[in-house]
Amino acid sequence: MINVKQTGLTVEQEITSCYQRESGAVLATLMRLLNGHFDLAEEALQDAFTAALLQWPKDGVPNNPRAWLISTGRFKAIDKLRKNNSFSRYLTSTIPDDVVQTAPFEEPEVIEDDLLRLIFTCCHPALAIEARIALTLREVCGLTTEAIAAAFLIPVSTLAQRIVRAKNKIRELQIPYEVPDTDLLPERLHSVLAALYLLFNEGYSATVGHDVTCTELSLEAIRLTRLLSALMPQKEIIGLLALMLLHDARKKARMDEHGELVSLEEQNRTLWDQPQIAEGCQFVKKALSMGQADPYTLQAAIAAVHCEAPSFKETDWAEITGLYQVLLSINFSPVYALNHAVALSMRDGPIAGLKAIEAIEDHKALQHYYLLYAAKADLYRQLAQKDAALSAYKRALDLTQQAPEKRFIEKRMATL
Template sequence: MNKDNTRVTNEAVKNKLAAIYRDEGRRIYATLIRLLGDFELAEEALHDAFSVALTNWQSEGIPSKPANWLVSTGRFKAIDQLRRQHRHNEIVAQLANDSVEETVITDESALSTTVKDQLINDDQLRLIFTCCHPAIDIKVQVALTLREVCGLTTEEIASAFLTSVSTMAQRIVRGKQKIRDANIPFQLPSKEELESRVEAVLSVIYLVYNEGYSASVGDSVTRSELTVEAIRLARLLQSLVADTEITGLLALMLLNGSRHNARTNKDGDIIILAEQDRSLWDQALIQEGIALVQSATAKSEYGFYTIQAAIAAVHAQASDANNTDWEQILAWYSLLLHVAPSPVIELNRTVAVAMHHGPEAALVLVEQLLQQKVMQKYHLCYATYAEFLTRVGRKKEARAALEHALTLTKQIPEQRILKRKLAAL
């Protein structure tokens, strides 16, 4: 009977710990990084704390504030380990753990005091800003954020980004080295820096999202995990920092995500917006996205992400391409080009121009764009050109444009779409 009881407790402790690891593991980790000032040490401390809890909680019972208990225990374990290393090889420990030693010494005085309110969300925010520090290469920022903030394994990140595990591991090591040796502080940005630092974090989130969203190759399961992580990060950031563009980016990702089931055919080829079966669009995501766009555009200042989300929201509300408020979309495009001038955005705008003013007007704009060197190398510019040429009945030129577009892309799915258009001419 006693044995049975123990087994139930055993099970309860295991379940409780699994739930804490899932829901609060990354927060506990972030706090340990702040307390210990070192990624590796914090990671070991995190694992130590959970394994101590597994045995300890069975006899002592589950503490009233389990997460705080885990933080205290993790920290004690880490300090203990540093002391042992210190005794074994005084000089090595001192040199290898110089910065850590400093933290530990200042912490010594606080050793007896209990860990109170250390699990503040600020620690996770500190971690996000540290991983997305502009002094770290953007690719490394992405890898570090997914590893340290989201808790994905190096293998998962490597497979999502179609790189080898060793390349990804190296990237993460490089990032941690830079943080340690350049002394990037584990700290929230100052008020003056906040906007530009948030922008850097948003770039990382958007990169993660697009990597998962535009996946045409690779393991689609791990890659769609990226869109989930990007949305999770944006929600977390939104709950901690007041910035309109965070809301805008979250809305943009939700609205793009709402079309997930409609945007590819059985072969995995992309179906363009105008041809999608809109009954497959996820209405719950659309409603949330629209509400976020409304709240963001009600603010006096918004930018790149909010405006793109606003365009997506107009599409989301239309029953089909013909019943879309193209005038409103054109107005948003003008604003977008003002905020972020780019020939690719101008190209996207020509599609709205064609719908609102007719293909002739759009043709003129594309021809102007094709004067630019970058656009002369961009297959979608020729594909769009071909589309408008077809609509005005200039099929021979449309064919030439599509054939030229084919020479500009090496991606098999893109080539398949172009070939299908050629066949349909």
């Protein structure tokens, strides 16, 4: 049993942490053990954590929480099927014999394959592209509905409806729980990469909560992307992996010793992980050598320019601005356009940046995006337009849900 006193957490906190860390992997393996039945696996997952809430405070946290949860969830599902006579035929015909047994579950080496199977199931082409990504982030990655809605820049209710419809469709169409044959992989790849990208973003810069980052999420996104790149060594995957590695390499400098946010300009670059930066840059070069640049590789190239700059002042903003222009030409996004405007302000000054922002700020997706207003506020501050800066900072403060971001904005307002 794990000694919770050594971790500094209560048993309840340990269970919550375990849910955030392990629920995707547990669900993925339960899906395999229960022959790909999504609803049954979800019920088994919830039953397992309910049992943990009852048992772990008395018996202690097991040494291998994941294996305990999978074993408990499997037994709960089998017991439920056995007690319900209407499922007797289902039990014998669709659940393999090796699942209906009493031996404790031994964690298999195929756990990573289970996660990939679940990702590809959630990203089946029969589902709408937005639903695929949302379902993957919710079920595989364990993100909250609120966090996913913030990533999509849409209302929570709209996001919740997408997830429900996607799960219903998986059940109705009996979408198989499998990594598809090689010739069918490309049609699902776009949504798989988008889900991994958003998972990493949520880990690197959490949309809600008391911390700047959620390291477990970003590391899981990197791990899954490495796994996928081994399965499919394509330039988009390599570019995405490079992007993740380069951003993740700077994580130690993004917070001070008190957990407060540190801007890129003020970061201590000696804290950046140089071996990881070197690896990321190598992947950028490899992806660029494989043909026309894709959005992930271009973003990785931008990150590489930041990482290789000796200081903030010595950053090659002309290079970054040019890369954003190429990115926008092949895949327009209002968020990319906002980042381009900020880079433009660094190259040509705050007035040029404000003009670029004014050209895009009416875009529907940016109306509730706090970084739009934070960027405007910073530019107004540089121009000594105090009232305009305070107004923009106030709007950004109202929109952000992350505690360190709020405190960072409040400090900027206090300087005015």
